[in-house]
Amino acid sequence: MAEAKGGAPVVREGWCAARFRVRYAETDAGGVVHHSAYLPWFEEGRSELGRRTGLPYRELEAAGVLLVVVRARARYHAPARYDERIAVWTRMTEVRSRRCIFEYRVVREDDNRLLATGTTEHVPVGRDSGRPTRLPAPFLDSWQASMRRAMEK
Amino acid sequence: MAEAKGGAPVVREGWCAARFRVRYAETDAGGVVHHSAYLPWFEEGRSELGRRTGLPYRELEAAGVLLVVVRARARYHAPARYDERIAVWTRMTEVRSRRCIFEYRVVREDDNRLLATGTTEHVPVGRDSGRPTRLPAPFLDSWQASMRRAMEK
Amino acid sequence: MAEAKGGAPVVREGWCAARFRVRYAETDAGGVVHHSAYLPWFEEGRSELGRRTGLPYRELEAAGVLLVVVRARARYHAPARYDERIAVWTRMTEVRSRRCIFEYRVVREDDNRLLATGTTEHVPVGRDSGRPTRLPAPFLDSWQASMRRAMEK
Amino acid sequence: MAEAKGGAPVVREGWCAARFRVRYAETDAGGVVHHSAYLPWFEEGRSELGRRTGLPYRELEAAGVLLVVVRARARYHAPARYDERIAVWTRMTEVRSRRCIFEYRVVREDDNRLLATGTTEHVPVGRDSGRPTRLPAPFLDSWQASMRRAMEK
Numbered sequence: 352m353a354e355a356k357g358g359a360p361v362v363r364e365g366w367c368a369a370r371f372r373v374r375y376a377e378t379d380a381g382g383v384v385h386h387s388a389y390l391p392w393f394e395e396g397r398s399e400l401g402r403r404t405g406l407p408y409r410e411l412e413a414a415g416v417l418l419v420v421v422r423a424r425a426r427y428h429a430p431a432r433y434d435e436r437i438a439v440w441t442r443m444t445e446v447r448s449r450r451c452i453f454e455y456r457v458v459r460e461d462d463n464r465l466l467a468t469g470t471t472e473h474v475p476v477g478r479d480s481g482r483p484t485r486l487p488a489p490f491l492d493s494w495q496a497s498m499r500r501a502m503e504k
Numbered sequence: 505m506a507e508a509k510g511g512a513p514v515v516r517e518g519w520c521a522a523r524f525r526v527r528y529a530e531t532d533a534g535g536v537v538h539h540s541a542y543l544p545w546f547e548e549g550r551s552e553l554g555r556r557t558g559l560p561y562r563e564l565e566a567a568g569v570l571l572v573v574v575r576a577r578a579r580y581h582a583p584a585r586y587d588e589r590i591a592v593w594t595r596m597t598e599v600r601s602r603r604c605i606f607e608y609r610v611v612r613e614d615d616n617r618l619l620a621t622g623t624t625e626h627v628p629v630g631r632d633s634g635r636p637t638r639l640p641a642p643f644l645d646s647w648q649a650s651m652r653r654a655m656e657k
Numbered sequence: 658m659a660e661a662k663g664g665a666p667v668v669r670e671g672w673c674a675a676r677f678r679v680r681y682a683e684t685d686a687g688g689v690v691h692h693s694a695y696l697p698w699f700e701e702g703r704s705e706l707g708r709r710t711g712l713p714y715r716e717l718e719a720a721g722v723l724l725v726v727v728r729a730r731a732r733y734h735a736p737a738r739y740d741e742r743i744a745v746w747t748r749m750t751e752v753r754s755r756r757c758i759f760e761y762r763v764v765r766e767d768d769n770r771l772l773a774t775g776t777t778e779h780v781p782v783g784r785d786s787g788r789p790t791r792l793p794a795p796f797l798d799s800w801q802a803s804m805r806r807a808m809e810k
Numbered sequence: 811m812a813e814a815k816g817g818a819p820v821v822r823e824g825w826c827a828a829r830f831r832v833r834y835a836e837t838d839a840g841g842v843v844h845h846s847a848y849l850p851w852f853e854e855g856r857s858e859l860g861r862r863t864g865l866p867y868r869e870l871e872a873a874g875v876l877l878v879v880v881r882a883r884a885r886y887h888a889p890a891r892y893d894e895r896i897a898v899w900t901r902m903t904e905v906r907s908r909r910c911i912f913e914y915r916v917v918r919e920d921d922n923r924l925l926a927t928g929t930t931e932h933v934p935v936g937r938d939s940g941r942p943t944r945l946p947a948p949f950l951d952s953w954q955a956s957m958r959r960a961m962e963k
Binding site: 483 | 892
């Protein structure tokens with residue numbers, strides 16, 4: 352569990368982390384990571400969480416369902432720089448057949464500094480129809496179980 | 505002024521538009537524009553608005569001040585696809601020495617369909633100090649005048 | 658026709674230009690445009706050239722054929738910076754049923770400085786089969802005619 | 811050491827690997843990774859190689875020197891898809907005070923399929939002067955030693 356500088360945890364049990372280093376291509380002329388790069392980082396958090404549940408996002412798409420982003424929010428607390436070690440802590444806060452919400456906390460691992468927080472909301476959409484659909488039952492069950500375990504902790 | 509399908513305007517007077525076509529590199533395996541691409545599009549809207557005021561963002565950086573993004577929000581209403589004509593309508597809804605807020609409406613020009621809406625909040629930061637600073641007076645005056653003209657319409 | 662500083666033309670007749678400004682998101686911590694951004698710029702050049710021929714790339718994909726990049730080369734002569742006006746001059750140097758080659762010259766319009774040159778090689782691939790296929794006849798004819806007109810000038 | 815399907819090694823001793831999974835944001839509407847994404851992947855290979863030598867690129871920039879890309883070449887052999895495990899094998903083939911060349915082999919780890927190969931050429935440039943300079947001696951020595959060890963194997 353990551354701890355903030357003062358000792359307070361920046362993430363609690365029940366979150367799952369994707370870890371990587373900042374890429375040079377993600378920085379901008381301000382010398383820090385461009386704010387748009389955090390959305391792919393959030394997505395890496397979702398991908399890792401899906402893999403941990405045993406039903407990864409790749410398999411949802413293979414089943415003909417896309418989890419389309421309908422809303423994204425980010426707050427930027429401190430800048431990230433090239434080569435820093437990043438952890439994107441992720442959890443689901445809502446898993447329903449027609450809507451999922453993910454929450455993120457981006458932490459610099461070198462000093463456990465909280466860099467950004469955010470949420471994304473998603474609706475399942477049929478790949479071929481392009482229309483809203485239901486999250487297939489195995490994904491709904493698996494992801495809800497994952498969320499409950501996270502919440503209990 | 506752009507009109508929605510039913511005749512209601514999707515943007516009002518006083519907004520400024522950046523126009524371009526969707527790049528192939530902006531699409532993803534879902535067949536549509538990746539949601540992270542809208543943040544650089546919003547940024548294009550800000551850039552265009554700055555150029556129209558006569559005091560572009562480039563000159564703010566030349567004066568040693570970065571306008572750092574501290575918050576971004578986006579809602580995605582309909583997908584965009586490769587080669588479509590896009591307009592990013594932009595206006596400022598708050599211009600103060602310590603904080604600016606921009607609002608965006610992304611429209612597909614072929615049918616005036618509203619694709620996305622969003623806002624970004626910014627604070628002026630000294631390039632060298634890395635600390636919050638005041639928006640230099642010429643920018644504050646010029647941008648506030650631009651905002652007032654937009655609001656009056 | 659663009660002229661280099663000394664008066665020598667940096668591009669000749671028969672090339673087609675895509676024009677845009679450098680986006681902030683395309684810059685990196687070195688203060689200039691990241692070298693990977695030029696490949697989407699080349700792609701914009703291809704897109705524009707396709708539109709000019711009357712048979713745009715979008716329609717090739719609609720016909721079930723992707724023009725897959727098998728080789729890309731770029732030389733970087735001078736850096737580009739945020740907000741600069743860019744023209745990507747593009748022409749086809751080979752159009753065959755199984756292979757196409759495009760050539761690019763990226764020019765800063767403010768001073769006609771040549772920033773980068775490059776080439777990309779492509780093979781037509783069936784979207785569903787994932788296997789090499791022939792460029793459909795209307796595209797082959799239209800693009801060859803375009804190339805010949807360019808070469809004659 | 812990675813082995814190709816038939817048993818022949820796709821990389822030899824003396825190369826260094828950066829490993830990660832394909833991000834969804836790196837894919838395009840063709841369903842595969844966009845060809846421009848390989849340049850940041852190559853860069854990840856360079857970053858990892860620099861870290862292994864004990865004198866990472868971050869420290870070169872801290873010393874006021876940028877390693878500017880003057881030439882990039884890529885060949886694309888097979889497509890990569892979302893979530894696949896990637897290794898970017900990297901080595902230096904030339905390390906001089908005025909020029910460095912890196913070589914890359916991108917491999918899908920699931921089946922050791924060779925996806926892409928490429929090279930990049932770089933010149934050291936002073937961050938403040940913007941002009942070519944010499945690679946500082948500690949980097950030159952460390953990187954040449956690394957290259958020699960790689961070549962001997």
